[in-house]
Amino acid sequence: MNPHPDLTPDVIRGIGWLYLLLFAMNIFWTVRSYKRQESVGRLAAWAMYTVMLGVVGVAHVTVQSGSEQFLIRMPVWFKTLIDAGAKPQYYFALSIALFAAVVWLREQLVKPTVSWLILNGMVLFMTLSMTDYDFRQIVGKPDNVPIVSMLFIVAFFTWLYFKRAVDNDQRIAAGKPLFEQEDNEKVLVWPDLVYTEMICMVILTAILVAWGIVLQAPLEEPASASRTPNPSKAPWYFLGLQEMLVYYDPWMAGVVLPSMILVGLMALPYIDFNKKGNGYYTFNERKFSVLTFMFGFLPLWIGLIILGTFLRGPNWNFFGIYELWDVHKLVVLNNVNLSEYFWTWMGQPLPVAEAGSSKFLQIVMILKREWLGLVLVAGYLGALPMVMAGTIFRKFFMRMGFIRYMVFANLVLFMACLPIKMVLRWAFNLKYIVAIPEWFFNI
Amino acid sequence: MTLGDYIRDSQIWKSIFRHPAPYDRRNRVVVMLTNFFLHLHPVSVKKQGIALSYTWCMGGITFFLFLVETVTGVLLMFYYRPTLEHAFNDILALRDVTTLGIMREIHRWGAHAMVITVWLHMYRVFLTGSYKPPREFNWVVGVLLLVLTLLLSFTGYLLPWDQLAIWAITVGSNMARATPFLGHEGPGAQILNLGGYDLITNASDARFILLGGRFVGEATLNRFYILHCVAIPLVVAGLIAIHFWRVRKDGGISQPL
Numbered sequence: 001m002n003p004h005p006d007l008t009p010d011v012i013r014g015i016g017w018l019y020l021l022l023f024a025m026n027i028f029w030t031v032r033s034y035k036r037q038e039s040v041g042r043l044a045a046w047a048m049y050t051v052m053l054g055v056v057g058v059a060h061v062t063v064q065s066g067s068e069q070f071l072i073r074m075p076v077w078f079k080t081l082i083d084a085g086a087k088p089q090y091y092f093a094l095s096i097a098l099f100a101a102v103v104w105l106r107e108q109l110v111k112p113t114v115s116w117l118i119l120n121g122m123v124l125f126m127t128l129s130m131t132d133y134d135f136r137q138i139v140g141k142p143d144n145v146p147i148v149s150m151l152f153i154v155a156f157f158t159w160l161y162f163k164r165a166v167d168n169d170q171r172i173a174a175g176k177p178l179f180e181q182e183d184n185e186k187v188l189v190w191p192d193l194v195y196t197e198m199i200c201m202v203i204l205t206a207i208l209v210a211w212g213i214v215l216q217a218p219l220e221e222p223a224s225a226s227r228t229p230n231p232s233k234a235p236w237y238f239l240g241l242q243e244m245l246v247y248y249d250p251w252m253a254g255v256v257l258p259s260m261i262l263v264g265l266m267a268l269p270y271i272d273f274n275k276k277g278n279g280y281y282t283f284n285e286r287k288f289s290v291l292t293f294m295f296g297f298l299p300l301w302i303g304l305i306i307l308g309t310f311l312r313g314p315n316w317n318f319f320g321i322y323e324l325w326d327v328h329k330l331v332v333l334n335n336v337n338l339s340e341y342f343w344t345w346m347g348q349p350l351p352v353a354e355a356g357s358s359k360f361l362q363i364v365m366i367l368k369r370e371w372l373g374l375v376l377v378a379g380y381l382g383a384l385p386m387v388m389a390g391t392i393f394r395k396f397f398m399r400m401g402f403i404r405y406m407v408f409a410n411l412v413l414f415m416a417c418l419p420i421k422m423v424l425r426w427a428f429n430l431k432y433i434v435a436i437p438e439w440f441f442n443i
Numbered sequence: 444m445t446l447g448d449y450i451r452d453s454q455i456w457k458s459i460f461r462h463p464a465p466y467d468r469r470n471r472v473v474v475m476l477t478n479f480f481l482h483l484h485p486v487s488v489k490k491q492g493i494a495l496s497y498t499w500c501m502g503g504i505t506f507f508l509f510l511v512e513t514v515t516g517v518l519l520m521f522y523y524r525p526t527l528e529h530a531f532n533d534i535l536a537l538r539d540v541t542t543l544g545i546m547r548e549i550h551r552w553g554a555h556a557m558v559i560t561v562w563l564h565m566y567r568v569f570l571t572g573s574y575k576p577p578r579e580f581n582w583v584v585g586v587l588l589l590v591l592t593l594l595l596s597f598t599g600y601l602l603p604w605d606q607l608a609i610w611a612i613t614v615g616s617n618m619a620r621a622t623p624f625l626g627h628e629g630p631g632a633q634i635l636n637l638g639g640y641d642l643i644t645n646a647s648d649a650r651f652i653l654l655g656g657r658f659v660g661e662a663t664l665n666r667f668y669i670l671h672c673v674a675i676p677l678v679v680a681g682l683i684a685i686h687f688w689r690v691r692k693d694g695g696i697s698q699p700l
């Protein structure tokens with residue numbers, strides 16, 4: 001049974017407006033299809049789809065109190081399926097798969113019809129999901145609305161990039177001038193740029209004012225140091241970092257890794273020695289740098305923000321998008337340190353210094369206990385770059401020189417250490433590779 | 444003579460705008476050179492360099508949002524008092540009784556939007572390879588602007604002094620406690636002691652400095668208020684000036700060589 005007060009006429013009408021938005025979008029598309037003299041079959045299909053959206057939309061918008069007869073809901077079996085599979089590892093795997101698919105299929109993706117179908121799919125999915133109470137609760141929080149739109153906006157600009165990059169890559173392959181080089185004479189800033197800026201400002205102001213009228217800024221209960229909300233979340237743009245806390249201790253997730261992100265960003269222009277791709281869109285001419293940057297920006301940064309905002313509920317447990325945020329949800333946490341694995345495998349108890357032994361002996365025993373993890377970490381940051389210099393990054397090493405290469409390799413390894421630890425956690429319940437809580441030094 | 448011509452012919456108008464309206468080519472050049480606000484731009488640019496599908500206009504939009512935040516922020520400062528006694532109630536009043544209380548909405552949504560647009564701007568600068576020589580340094584300036592934009596947003600988040608505010612800041616600033624060497628729960632902090640006294644305690648570490656106390660309290664509110672309304676905006680304004688100047692000096696918006 002659904003424990004919630006269900007769809008009120010207001011909500012149904014709201015959903016109706018989403019259908020009407022789709023309706024309007026597809027009117028445009030049908031007209032476009034007509035103007036381009038596409039085949040009759042296609043045209044008819046678009047027209048029928050559009051009319052259907054219009055009918056459904058009007059039926060929703062004109063709904064009277066209580067009547068739900070026209071309502072199309074997200075099917076329950078689908079919701080159950082999604083919620084049952086709600087685990088961070090699936091989410092992460094899915095986001096990586098999506099990213100890979102976008103890159104792999106970029107040439108198909110940028111075809112107008114394909115992109116249009118995907119956009120329709122996304123909006124339809126949102127619209128149908130809005131019939132679910134729990135989904136509405138999370139997505140409709142005023143502070144979360146910008147994040148939903150961010151999802152669409154980032155998807156749009158990624159698409160736009162691939163559209164222009166694929167175009168240029170084909171031009172380069174055919175030996176033709178770049179898109180940016182065609183029709184590129186000088187124009188006067190007044191009026192060509194000044195007017196664009198002016199129009200941008202007017203539109204933005206209108207958007208902000210409308211947004212401010214429709215959506216009230218959130219204000220909760222007055223601050224109270226004694227009542228901790230559950231979940232307690234950082235501001236949304238830091239939720240990717242907060243998500244890292246699941247896998248790393250605060251000194252890593254909150255200090256070292258964010259610092260490395262910033263250092264890495266600032267170092268980027270001095271590391272990327274590829275002269276090509278300066279001032280135009282291309283993918284083929286700079287695959288490695290684009291893939292690395294996108295991997296950091298899309299699945300890791302944006303992806304984890306989405307995860308932290310919409311999928312992390314009370315006690316930072318993972319919830320499906322249609323799942324009730326139940327404070328009592330129990331998730332068995334049974335994580336084990338590498339040193340525990342190791343000494344159990346050796347059939348020995350964890351080394352501990354006897355009570356009252358000297359400080360020196362205590363240190364030695366701690367190092368003995370954790371030696372494997374320490375060696376692994378040292379090898380990861382110290383030896384692995386050298387190995388890679390001789391193998392996969394051989395060309396990079398030759399071009400960059402020692403210092404530049406070491407900086408580059410370490411930055412890449414720091415970026416990789418997040419997914420690596422995630423996978424280790426999911427596959428082996430690994431808690432810490434190095435666990436020295438005595439010194440607050442857990443990795 | 445029409446009214447418009449009359450106005451444009453007056454001594455007052457001519458003292459402000461030193462040339463005729465930009466209807467012909469010559470005056471379209473002159474307007475860019477003689478107007479303080481417009482002289483940020485060059486006189487002429489490559490057509491593809493300013494195409495919306497090339498720059499996404501994201502740098503410009505970010506700048507515009509910064510201006511919106513400044514204006515609405517100053518208006519809010521007339522009303523809001525950063526003390527435990529008043530902060531929450533002032534925000535409440537902005538919502539319920541104040542004329543133009545919508546300034547708070549615009550300020551908040553504008554801040555969210557600015558965070559998103561600054562990311563997108565970085566994304567496009569990366570994707571067009573515009574950080575490559577000769578623009579490396581401007582990219583670095585940009586990264587600083589990105590950090591400061593996030594910090595602006597973060598410090599502002601506390602000011603409404605509701606549950607959302609103090610717990611978000613508590614969660615966010617708890618990290619500082621674990622700073623290596625400088626946080627009292629960070630690795631290496633134990634080494635920093637003099638004759639048996641710890642130098643780094645919960646009353647002297649990085650988090651304490653950030654919050655002005657051991658937990659998020661009145662001193663924090665004061666600190667964040669000043670950072671949010673004075674210190675960070677000043678630095679951002681300075682860096683934006685450098686950023687724009689460098690865009691020009693590095694040869695304008697990037698284009699294929």
Ligand code: HEM
Nearest residue numbers: 498502503505506565573581582585586588589695696697
């Ligand atoms: C408050 C934040 C920022 C503002 C107001 C700002 C503003 C601008 C503007 C107006 C331009 C002109 C071209 C355009 O609009 O795309 C520009 C260019 C540029 N920005 Fe930013 N920016 C900001 C942050 C950043 C960040 C975060 C980065 C990178 C990490 C960055 C790197 C650059 C570079 C390299 C250029 C030259 C691009 C080219 O020539 O194509 N900026 N910026």
